[in-house]
Amino acid sequence: MTDLRAVLTDATRRLTEGGVASPRNDAELLLAHVLGTGRAGLLLVDHLDDAQTHAYEALVVRRAAREPLQHLTATAAFRYRDLAVGPGVFVPRPETESLVEWGLTVIDALEVAHPVVVDLGTGSGAIAGAVASERPHARVHAVELSDDAFAYAERNLAGLDVDLRHGDLAEAFADLDGTVDLVLANPPYIPLTAWESVAVEARDHDPALALWSGQDGLDAMRDVAATAGRLLRDGGAVGAEHADVQGESAPAVFVAHGGFVDVSDRTDLAGRPRFVTARRARR
Template sequence: MTDVRTALAQAAGRLDAAGVASARNDAELLLVHVLGTSRAGLLLVDALDDAQAAAYESLVVRREAREPLQHLTASAAFRYRELAVGPGVFVPRPETESLVEWGLGVIDSLDVAHPVVVDLGTGSGAIAGAVASERPHARVHAVELGESAFAYAERNLSGLDVDLRHGDLADAFADLDGSVDLVLSNPPYIPLTAWESVAVEARDHDPALALWSGEDGLDAMHDVAATAARLLRDGGAVGAEHADVQGESAPAVFVAHGAFDEVRDQLDLAGRPRYVTARRVRR
């Protein structure tokens, strides 16, 4: 038998030494996963049996190698839902919840029975699933190009009223042109030149399709702007996430396009530039 508190302390120390920023948190969540309990439930466990200790050790070793926590638990929390994730799909980040919150506010401001919402590059289905579950009167559409990611989106959106399609966000939903109330997107936005600065968990485990976007990181943002201009009705809104260093360059994409006004950059809960919003001008 292995003492739980000793095992946790040792695991947290090893993860910290390996460069894991949230070492204690991850050590606890891995043990929660092994035991099939909750964080509160850990307080009721004094010792691990041999099988539990071996399973925990295996996961700690993999986390020491900087395999993402969410891959090890096969789950990621996003707003009020738990999403299935793993190799081949981008792990949703808490920062994206700010974009969703803004989008829900847009939906709530509309005087229409069934707002039409499009999620460009849905990945795991995080944004589309949040909107569909929290605003079930909305008609939600989502598109994803990556085959593995699309499979995860199918799983995560099962049971929700979402029109999920396999394809490129650059030419998606021609049948919806001019009829969409809200476009949301968390596109790839990392410059190819920033490879060294990207966290190992993302760089080595998130799909390249969800990360890299040209020399300046804005190739996909240009596609989002063009697709949103085509899809949105007059006065419709778009919100797209970007890197915190793109607080000026991402909005500039929408200004330069010419189809938008009210172009503004928005901060996340940590006060960092996080997403750009705009309105479709009248045609």
């Protein structure tokens, strides 16, 4: 038997030395995962048996090497749902919840029985799943290009009324042109020149398709603007996440498109520029 507090303290030290941003948090979550309990359940345990100790040690070694926490637990929390994640799919971040929250306010203001919502580049299905579960009267559509990510989206959206399609967001949903009330997207937005500045967890483990987007990081954003421009009805809204250094350049993409009005940028809960919003101009 091994003392739980001593093991947790040692794991926290090792994760700190490995450069993990939240060592104590991750050490506790990994231990809770091994024990099959929530973090609060750790207060009820004093010792680990040999099998638990060995399992925890293996996970700590991998996390100290900067393998994402969510890959080790095979799950990621997003709003009110736990999503299956792993190699091959982008791990959803808390910042994207601000985009979803904005989207829900747009839906709530619509005077239609069944708002039509499209999630471009759904990845794990985080955005589409949040909208479909929290606003079940909406007709939600989602598209994903990656084979691996599409498989995760299928799993995470099972049981929800979401029209999930396999394909490129730049060409998706021609059958919905001019009928959509809301488009949401968290496209790749990291410039190819920024490789060294990206956290190891993302750079080495998130799929490249979900990260990199040309020399200025805005190639996918241009596709989102073009697709939203044809999908949205007059007055329909679009929201798209971007890097915190793109608070001016991302909105400029929608201005340059010429088909949008009320283009503005919005911040996340930390006050950082996070996503651009716009409305489709009258044709």
